[in-house]
Amino acid sequence: MKTQTHHPQTFRALPTHSKPLDTNRLAVLFEQQIALYKSNLRSSSAEYETALKSIPLGAHSTFQSFDPYPISIASAKGAWMTDVDGRKMLDLSMGFGSMLAGHLNPEVIAELKATLDVGTLYTAPSPDSRDAAERLCRRFGIDQIRFTNSGTESTMYAIRTARAYTGKEGVVKVEGGYHGSGDAVMVSTKPPLDKAGPADSPNSVIGNASVPGESYVVPFNNIQALENVFEKHYSTIACFIVEPVLENIGIVLPDEGYLEAVRQLCDQYKIILIFDEVKTGLTAGPQGAAQRLGITPDLICMAKSIGGGIPLAAFGGKEEFMRPVTDGRMPHLGTFNGHILAMAAVRAVDKIFTPTALAKAESLNIQALTRIQEMIDIYELPAHTVGFGVKGCVTWSDTPVRNYRDYKATNFQVAELSFIWSLNHGIMTPPGLDEQWLISLAHDQAEIDFMVNDFKELAKTLRG
Known part of the structure; x- marks a missing residue:
């Protein structure tokens, strides 16, 4: 072979x-x-x-x-x-x-201390939250972004946005992939093999107490398996969510050409491609994994490295696919979204990375x-x-x-x-x-x- x-x-x-x-x-x-x-x-x-x-x-x-x-x-x-x-x-x-950035990074601490002189939580728009959004859009090459507080929130809302945009419910994910603890992705994260089905056509093994809805699972680095699922179920599939490099089961690298073929299939079947960069993000490089690997997803999920140690996450992407947030088809809510301390951390991160x-x-x-x-x-x-x-x-x-x-x-x-x-x-x-x-x-x-x-x-x- x-x-x-x-x-x-x-x-x-x-x-x-x-x-x-x-x-x-x-x-x-x-x-x-x-x-x-x-x-x-x-x-x-x-x-x-x-x-x-x-x-x-x-x-x-x-x-x-x-x-x-x-x-x-x-x-x-x-x-x-x-x-x-x-x-x-x-x-x-x-x-x-x-x-x-390292524990107690001086640049991060300085931004946090300065911010504590003016506030912590506004629960309202602010030049700080607008500035942070502009910085991350510029860095990650996306049109629009919304802040959340955890990677789970980001993947959950990205999938909801894809469902609202397409009017379809189905979610495709990779066997062994982890995308937080939202119901839609609590499927086949680390399934027992006696329940997982054939290697080239895995079962959707549902996690404890989860209600994922319509879900499909494919093996990583197998473009034919993905095409088989798309061809059979594209009329009800909203999105394919995947880490461009899997980081839940060690580090599993994409084969040369795999992600390019994924992008092509999503375009062909009009299925939204979501990159989960919660764990890659800036650890992949100064502009994240998508740009480094040369693939443009429709939506991207971020967390961890963008916050300098402060709880912060986000989802965003092309303006077209963020439209359901704008027009109300997918309300995105959260009291702590755009927390001012987190926005201060974004300024520091943008400076030091x-x-x-x-x-x-x-x-x-x-x-x-x-x-x-x-x-x-x-x-x-x-x-x-x-x-x-x-x-x-x-x-x-x-x-x-x-x-x-x-x-x-x-x-x-x-x-x-x-x-x-x-x-x-x-x-x-x-x-x-x-x-x-x-x-x-x-x-x-x-x-x-x-x-x-x-x-x-x-x-x-x-x-x-």
């Missing part, structure tokens, strides 16, 4: 050769790391037990809670955090991109990916590195992951060990076995050396 080439603006390095890992050794190492975790994180354990009394799972997002208990953070600055046990930890999660600044962060990321891949080759690990912009990850497979089914075939045993290992060795990575690291403007050579050296120690330990 021919190996597919990934998009040239993305990074993937496969191992030259690899050998299997000893599963029994992995199990022993994991138990050792769990014991170390419990020994070193007694204050986090106590905080967790106290939090359980007032907070389900002890955290305000289900994703933040994991076994045996999550680490509780006391403070953060730059690229580092300090937990309640007093341990200093390198932050490679960075709020999934929300902290792209220059092509030069993001290029430096990306060069550090490429260095980390390349050096870690060298360790993978030296220790013959069944793994490879993948990256896009300032994000990267180690995928525990010696073959490319092009879709959800490939992801499900990766080695979750070693992924879980790697996650706990990092937490025990002073590195905060996102919860879960399939997230990616992020190199922010606050990371520098010392931080790259720290993470690479830690991976080297893990690799040596895996091989004994």
Whole structure:
């Protein structure tokens, strides 16, 4: 079978050769790391037990809670955090991109402090909210934008806008793709394979307590499967929502030509193309993933990196497709939309996320990916590195992951060990076995050396 080439603006390095890992050794190492975790994180354990009394799972997002208990953070600055046990930890999660500027970035803090002299919430139009909209429209190459408060809100309203514009209800999404917790997209985010159906024609596996309406699921990087769904159901399909680079199951890169073919099919069948750039956005580059990859969606969803650490999201796009908001077919409401502190953060973000600044962060990321891949080759690990912009990850497979089914075939045993290992060795990575690291403007050579050296120690330990 021919190996597919990934998009040239993305990074993937496969191992030259690899050998299997000893599963029994992995199990022993994991138990050792769990014991170390419990020994070193007694204050986090106590905080967790106290939090359980007032907070389900002890955290305000289900994703933040994991076994045996999550680490509780006391403070953060730059690229580092300090937990309640007093341990200093390198932050490679960075709020999934929300902290792209780094913790307590001076430019962001200065804008926030200045804004506190004039107000916080107006619940009315303001030159500040108009200015912020103009800045993001200019940066992302779109006509109009509306602010929201979370990525979930943005994807929810983008889909509603598409439904109102087309007068149709159907939503197509990618198997394994995550677009927040709105009902319309709580379908086949990480479905069990015994319910997911054939790989080339997946079922819509509905999430717990969700009522998505008409939904269809397709595999990523399979243009024929998408065309089959469009051809059969185009008369009732409003939109296709997709991350241009999947960042819910590691980092899954688009094949060269895939997104171009998606754009063409959406035009052919008059289906609105929505890019979910909640997690890519400015982490992909100074103008986001769409412009970097050379594809223009009809609507785009943004969050995380555009807010400098302040809760902020948005959806927008071509004026034609935003018209339902204007003419009342799709009322968009929200008391906190255009919050003045968030608008201040946009001003700071627009100032600091220059092509030069993001290029430096990306060069550090490429260095980390390349050096870690060298360790993978030296220790013959069944793994490879993948990256896009300032994000990267180690995928525990010696073959490319092009879709959800490939992801499900990766080695979750070693992924879980790697996650706990990092937490025990002073590195905060996102919860879960399939997230990616992020190199922010606050990371520098010392931080790259720290993470690479830690991976080297893990690799040596895996091989004994």
